[in-house]
Amino acid sequence: MEAATKPKLRVATTSLAGCFGCHMSFLDIDERLFDLVKLVEFDRSPLTDIKHCGPCDIGIIEGGLCNAENVHVLREFRANCKTLIAIGACAVNGGLPAQRNHLSLASILEEVYHAQHGLVDGFIPNDPELPLPLDKVHPIHEVVKVDYFIPGCPPSGDAIWKVLTDLLAGREPELGHGLIHYD
Amino acid sequence: MSFALETAAHPENLRRVAIDPVSRVEGHGKVTILLDDKNKVHQVRLHIVEFRGFEKFIQGRPYWEVPVMVQRLCGICPVSHHLAASKALDAIVGAHHLTPTAEKMRRLMHYGQILQSHALHFFHLCSPDLLFGFDSDVSKRNIVGIAEKHP
Ligand code: SF4
Numbered sequence: 001m002e003a004a005t006k007p008k009l010r011v012a013t014t015s016l017a018g019c020f021g022c023h024m025s026f027l028d029i030d031e032r033l034f035d036l037v038k039l040v041e042f043d044r045s046p047l048t049d050i051k052h053c054g055p056c057d058i059g060i061i062e063g064g065l066c067n068a069e070n071v072h073v074l075r076e077f078r079a080n081c082k083t084l085i086a087i088g089a090c091a092v093n094g095g096l097p098a099q100r101n102h103l104s105l106a107s108i109l110e111e112v113y114h115a116q117h118g119l120v121d122g123f124i125p126n127d128p129e130l131p132l133p134l135d136k137v138h139p140i141h142e143v144v145k146v147d148y149f150i151p152g153c154p155p156s157g158d159a160i161w162k163v164l165t166d167l168l169a170g171r172e173p174e175l176g177h178g179l180i181h182y183d
Numbered sequence: 184m185s186f187a188l189e190t191a192a193h194p195e196n197l198r199r200v201a202i203d204p205v206s207r208v209e210g211h212g213k214v215t216i217l218l219d220d221k222n223k224v225h226q227v228r229l230h231i232v233e234f235r236g237f238e239k240f241i242q243g244r245p246y247w248e249v250p251v252m253v254q255r256l257c258g259i260c261p262v263s264h265h266l267a268a269s270k271a272l273d274a275i276v277g278a279h280h281l282t283p284t285a286e287k288m289r290r291l292m293h294y295g296q297i298l299q300s301h302a303l304h305f306f307h308l309c310s311p312d313l314l315f316g317f318d319s320d321v322s323k324r325n326i327v328g329i330a331e332k333h334p
């Protein structure tokens with residue numbers, strides 16, 4: 001008989017203003033995913049079809065905040081996850097999308113949708129279904145408390161694996177040489 | 184602003200169903216459906232909810248940075264963006280003829296990406312719906328359920 005198995009930890013992941021590169025890197029743990037799912041269960045994640053994050057042990061956030069919906073999703077994750085991890089440059093400090101912060105949002109929208117060379121009858125989308133863009137792109141720790149940060153654009157699958165396995169084993173996660181990088 | 188695509192004459196009287204986020208595409212999206220009392224669909228729209236402004240903020244950067252910057256448009260198809268920017272740079276620096284090696288390299292990179300992206304889309308995103316059915320239990324309808332049931 002199998003020994004009584006510990007209840008699986010629940011893990012939720014999402015991409016806010018990110019490019020899914022960090023999620024791809026997470027999937028670079030390849031077949032170790034199957035070792036992982038012996039210990040965890042996925043809640044909301046691009047891998048499942050669950051739309052809202054329920055109570056979870058670990059929440060993983062890729063991407064910073066570039067619109068109002070990102071902020072709602074982030075707050076929902078924080079409210080539900082015991083441990084929240086920011087993965088990738090975008091979540092940690094805004095990343096590449098934050099390059100727009102030195103420009104005015106109006107001028108960017110104007111150029112992209114209206115004035116850009118080759119556009120005919122362009123106009124700035126204002127459909128009520130679209131989330132409102134934020135004036136500036138923010139890293140997630142400016143809005144909620146973040147427990148751990150994994151830098152990199154993207155961090156390697158090994159780095160993500162190390163942090164997750166440390167957490168699952170009850171150790172304080174540590175990346176150390178070779179796994180920590182910022183590009 | 185209304186579009187030809189807004190096919191519902193009186194959207195205010197219809198029931199709205201939103202699929203948000205759409206989890207079976209590579210990227211961020213949302214679908215809204217408007218139905219009447221008899222569940223007849225009057226309008227379906229796909230919304231691209233992400234706006235980041237790359238078009239503007241890459242301007243003024245050193246030109247050799249751009250192929251690497253635009254990779255961050257999409258972590259699933261970075262190679263396409265990289266190669267598109269490389270082509271633009273070819274035009275800027277007057278490289279009208281690629282060397283055979285460069286051409287082969289680019290093709291190889293692109294084939295690699297197409298393979299990876301299709302594998303992701305088919306196995307991770309679609310296979311659960313196809314193998315378990317669209318109405319099956321949402322907690323099993325994912326890659327983990329597939330690995331258990333159809334290893
Ligand atoms: S940190 Fe890099 S890889 Fe991750 S979401 Fe941002 S741009 Fe993509």
